Amino acid sequence: MILTALNRKLVRDLLGMKGQVLAIALVMASGIATFILSAATLDSLEGTMNAYYDAHRFADVFARLKRAPRSVAERLGEIPGVSEAATRVVVDVNLDVEGLAEPGSGRLISVPEHREPRVNGFYLRAGRFIEPGRRGEVLVNEAFAKAHGLHPGDTVRAIINGRRDTLRIVGIALSPEYVYQIRPGDILPDDKRFGVFWMSERELAPAYDMEGAFNDVSLVLMPGANEAEVIRRLDDLLAPYGGLGAFGRADHPSHQFVLNELRELRGMTVIAPTIFLLVAAFLLNVVLTRLITTQREQIAALKAFGYSNGQVGRHYLLMVLVIAVIGAALGTGLGAWMGRGLAEMYTRFFHFPILEFSLHPRVVVLAVGISVGSGVLGTLSAVRTAGRLPPAEAMRPEPPADFRPTILERLGLQRLVSPAARTILRELERRPIKAAISVFGIAMAAAILVVGSFMKDAIDCVLELQFGRAQRQALTVTLNEPGHGRALREMEHLSGVLAAEPFRAIPARLRSGHRHRLVAVTALREDAQLFRIMDLNGRVIAPEGDGLYLSAKLGELLGVRAGDRVTMEVLEGERPVAEIEVARLIDDFAGLSAYMRLGAAHRLMREEGRVSGAYLAVDQAQISRLYTDLKNRPAVAGVAIKTATIESFNAIIAENLLRIRLSNIIFATIIAFGVVYNSARISLAERSRELATLRVIGFTRGEVSAILLGELAVLTLLAVPLGLALGYTLSAAVILSVDTELFRIPLVVDRSTYGFAAVVVFVAALISGLIVRRRIDHLDLIEVLKSRA
Amino acid sequence: MATTTSPVSSPDEHRICVFQARGITKVYHVGEVDVHALRGVDLDLFEGEFLVLLGPSGSGKSTLLNILGGLDVPTSGTVRYQDHDLTRYDEAALTRYRREHVGFVFQFYNLIPSLTARENVALVTDISRDPMDPVEALRLVGLGERLDHFPSQLSGGEQQRVAIARAVAKRPQVLLCDEPTGALDVHTGIVVLEAIERVNRELGTATAVITHNAVIASIADRVVSLSDGRIASERRNESKMPARRLEW
Numbered sequence A: 001m002i003l004t005a006l007n008r009k010l011v012r013d014l015l016g017m018k019g020q021v022l023a024i025a026l027v028m029a030s031g032i033a034t035f036i037l038s039a040a041t042l043d044s045l046e047g048t049m050n051a052y053y054d055a056h057r058f059a060d061v062f063a064r065l066k067r068a069p070r071s072v073a074e075r076l077g078e079i080p081g082v083s084e085a086a087t088r089v090v091v092d093v094n095l096d097v098e099g100l101a102e103p104g105s106g107r108l109i110s111v112p113e114h115r116e117p118r119v120n121g122f123y124l125r126a127g128r129f130i131e132p133g134r135r136g137e138v139l140v141n142e143a144f145a146k147a148h149g150l151h152p153g154d155t156v157r158a159i160i161n162g163r164r165d166t167l168r169i170v171g172i173a174l175s176p177e178y179v180y181q182i183r184p185g186d187i188l189p190d191d192k193r194f195g196v197f198w199m200s201e202r203e204l205a206p207a208y209d210m211e212g213a214f215n216d217v218s219l220v221l222m223p224g225a226n227e228a229e230v231i232r233r234l235d236d237l238l239a240p241y242g243g244l245g246a247f248g249r250a251d252h253p254s255h256q257f258v259l260n261e262l263r264e265l266r267g268m269t270v271i272a273p274t275i276f277l278l279v280a281a282f283l284l285n286v287v288l289t290r291l292i293t294t295q296r297e298q299i300a301a302l303k304a305f306g307y308s309n310g311q312v313g314r315h316y317l318l319m320v321l322v323i324a325v326i327g328a329a330l331g332t333g334l335g336a337w338m339g340r341g342l343a344e345m346y347t348r349f350f351h352f353p354i355l356e357f358s359l360h361p362r363v364v365v366l367a368v369g370i371s372v373g374s375g376v377l378g379t380l381s382a383v384r385t386a387g388r389l390p391p392a393e394a395m396r397p398e399p400p401a402d403f404r405p406t407i408l409e410r411l412g413l414q415r416l417v418s419p420a421a422r423t424i425l426r427e428l429e430r431r432p433i434k435a436a437i438s439v440f441g442i443a444m445a446a447a448i449l450v451v452g453s454f455m456k457d458a459i460d461c462v463l464e465l466q467f468g469r470a471q472r473q474a475l476t477v478t479l480n481e482p483g484h485g486r487a488l489r490e491m492e493h494l495s496g497v498l499a500a501e502p503f504r505a506i507p508a509r510l511r512s513g514h515r516h517r518l519v520a521v522t523a524l525r526e527d528a529q530l531f532r533i534m535d536l537n538g539r540v541i542a543p544e545g546d547g548l549y550l551s552a553k554l555g556e557l558l559g560v561r562a563g564d565r566v567t568m569e570v571l572e573g574e575r576p577v578a579e580i581e582v583a584r585l586i587d588d589f590a591g592l593s594a595y596m597r598l599g600a601a602h603r604l605m606r607e608e609g610r611v612s613g614a615y616l617a618v619d620q621a622q623i624s625r626l627y628t629d630l631k632n633r634p635a636v637a638g639v640a641i642k643t644a645t646i647e648s649f650n651a652i653i654a655e656n657l658l659r660i661r662l663s664n665i666i667f668a669t670i671i672a673f674g675v676v677y678n679s680a681r682i683s684l685a686e687r688s689r690e691l692a693t694l695r696v697i698g699f700t701r702g703e704v705s706a707i708l709l710g711e712l713a714v715l716t717l718l719a720v721p722l723g724l725a726l727g728y729t730l731s732a733a734v735i736l737s738v739d740t741e742l743f744r745i746p747l748v749v750d751r752s753t754y755g756f757a758a759v760v761v762f763v764a765a766l767i768s769g770l771i772v773r774r775r776i777d778h779l780d781l782i783e784v785l786k787s788r789a
Numbered sequence B: 001m002a003t004t005t006s007p008v009s010s011p012d013e014h015r016i017c018v019f020q021a022r023g024i025t026k027v028y029h030v031g032e033v034d035v036h037a038l039r040g041v042d043l044d045l046f047e048g049e050f051l052v053l054l055g056p057s058g059s060g061k062s063t064l065l066n067i068l069g070g071l072d073v074p075t076s077g078t079v080r081y082q083d084h085d086l087t088r089y090d091e092a093a094l095t096r097y098r099r100e101h102v103g104f105v106f107q108f109y110n111l112i113p114s115l116t117a118r119e120n121v122a123l124v125t126d127i128s129r130d131p132m133d134p135v136e137a138l139r140l141v142g143l144g145e146r147l148d149h150f151p152s153q154l155s156g157g158e159q160q161r162v163a164i165a166r167a168v169a170k171r172p173q174v175l176l177c178d179e180p181t182g183a184l185d186v187h188t189g190i191v192v193l194e195a196i197e198r199v200n201r202e203l204g205t206a207t208a209v210i211t212h213n214a215v216i217a218s219i220a221d222r223v224v225s226l227s228d229g230r231i232a233s234e235r236r237n238e239s240k241m242p243a244r245r246l247e248w
């Protein structure tokens, strides 16, 4: 029989404190929702990614090179561990797209006709494959097509090997190589200005003198193959052909980004739910302990009638279970709903053909298990107390609380404070643990608000440093081939260019012991003013001497510090190998960067005055002419526009951040409200008799409320600074978890963020206070005095 | 137990003894001090008997009743219930004992405020073997019309009668009442006592009622007076007075 009298009691008790039950269930739901949200999104992303990679044979090892004859291709397959080798011609070109003033960048990838390539294939969203013999047919990647509203049948103009050519789009495709579609060297995707095109090999190869040759290798490995060894052998094999260093999936730009996102999601499945569930468990503990104290005599009666300790304990445990299940159900619903939203966001962010949101029963079961588990753990001691309460003793009323004079009174200062303040102080002093727990709970809410919001401060700070102070150029122009000083002077003289600063980018492998990394070493003039090396603290670092300046993260990965030496194996030109000292490690925010002085680079490369491109300061009034000029320059491989980068950053990251911030605010408000409201309700329950007595002897409602609400105010005032400090600490922990090869974030928390967190907590406290105040106003004086408890 | 002698001689010897308590002491340790709540009490309760335990506040009445009812255990001494030695019972056995054999009524009713009168009774019938219907039990105490009222909607006397219905619904062998009228005025107190009287008479339940009000003693078969943890006196009422004729 389910509806026993005891279960009816349970239902009615829960209904009797529905406000508190709801508050706790909502806190739990917040934890469960974040858990479901991130776990399900993680599952969905991982599942989608793996299925996509498998279906279209995403390669395991990649390498680019200058040019190798087809005969070399056969030897690729002979590397032990390689199950399939594919070679292609890949070239980067300038695009002239209608509606885009500035030049865009295109990457042309050769493919067989008629079909999808066997390795690094693509998913054909619309249109058809390339047909033999038809000139200029291409497939375009979906993101670029969407950004420009391109459909099969439309055309795009490209500068192919110096000649303006028309590409006719016959199909729209997505590739596992471009799940996260980013132009080489960029840190953020820019779908408008970077497009990937697949073109018939028979057409692309001759245009670049690549007939019977290739400049790009992809290897699929056999299960259990030794990737490092394959990479080593591949490098050896390709070195004579200008190999630019092979790398595995882990260093593949697109895959690396996806992995990074997965890692962050995985972190989210642990950190946020833990905080929420801890708070929920703590609330449950407080509420249940209080309930059991109030129901001492009911418990005694139950036992007197022959209910066993176990039955009584189970009765209270069941209450916890009901609350936990409500929380889990709400949280699961909310998490699934938000997860769908997040999945949609990811579909836009990552270019998967489909991102199916899947909520495994396993995840739901786990969520319910976690919420029930945390609820039970939080209340086990209270439930035990109920179970063990000796019936005869419980029948006796609780001894009067043991009040002592407060410190204030012992110091003889009681005259300084009002009687209400004295009551508050006494209560706080009498039960410091209870007060401390409440303070901690409220502080947690403030902390979550800080953690949830500081990311924006940090990123604003990074943007300001990166784009406001470090990179002051408007455009970065990259040349097809490193050119001589003449190229730079030419650029300087383009109309609209105010200043030009050269840079030399040298592809290289940095090696220290058995650790190594592929990087592009950027060489800058020591007096560079447009592009400056800057650390997270905004310090400008001018390259000196012959040493290397490395991202601290890169130094960490290589296991080197300033003063150590690394081997730099250049992967271009004469491929010199040199031992170079690490001049300095730089705490920077993105990527793995390596810099050196331009003069030192020239000496190392045994070349004179060669540059890979230039940073330009421009006159915005003449910008469109400058764009046209640049578009028509065959030597120009790409133009990166700072404002465009910032724009795309704002469009993508800002939106995500905003969304995450919003959900953080909602959750934190729930926590703040849950804690404050519960503390207030419990104080009210514990002291309603005392308060009613005060009312009876002539205190006004306001005076009586002041006692209770004053206590709440004191707790909140103590909690907020603590919470802000806690928030700062948690933010530091979050920063550690974001500390990846791709991004680092400085620990920056604006005053406005602290202010915002404090205000939200105060408002939650105020609302809770008002609700409790209403209850105090409606205190049934007779009823309270009549009952004994 | 053949060697022990009954403290009250004659007519009881052939009657069946429900409780037989011998040498009961109870010491509470409160901080540094020992409180001797009971200092060696011998007491019998017979089948169908109506016993009143009289004594001033703090004399150990509740302590004794709680020990008889298996809510508490004595520091020393033995309590036999029928053929069983309660002092050897563990926690679980005591719970079973209370569940199956004992009905309690307390001074402050101890109803579950979130349950109606009927549900408060059902709380007990849910876990007993051969209970009455809760409605029947409530009728027995004259509350057949207030079945679905919550405790807060009932007067003190009505609440106490619900408590009696709850205590007797399981058809207990003994009914133990601790100051059942302590919180009630004369009139309602009498109504409550009448209900107890009726249960004792109609169901034949051995009944022990605690009171510090000497007037109530006249409705008992036998009156035992406690003082300072000891039995001070004991007397048998030659004729019981019906509760409705009490005055105080």
Ligand SMILES: Nc1ncnc2c1ncn2[C@@H]1O[C@H](COP(=O)(O)OP(=O)(O)O)[C@@H](O)[C@H]1O
Pocket: A393, A396, B028, B029, B030, B035, B036, B037, B055, B056, B057, B058, B059, B060, B061, B062, B063, B064
């Ligand atoms: N749990 C307890 N802890 C300490 N002292 C107790 C406890 N229960 C009862 N006492 C003491 O034992 C004595 C007898 O109490 P009690 O049996 O309640 O008396 P009565 O019911 O006759 O008023 C009293 O002095 C009381 O203070």
Ligand SMILES: [Mg+2]
Pocket: B061, B062, B063, B178
């Ligand atoms: Mg008593």
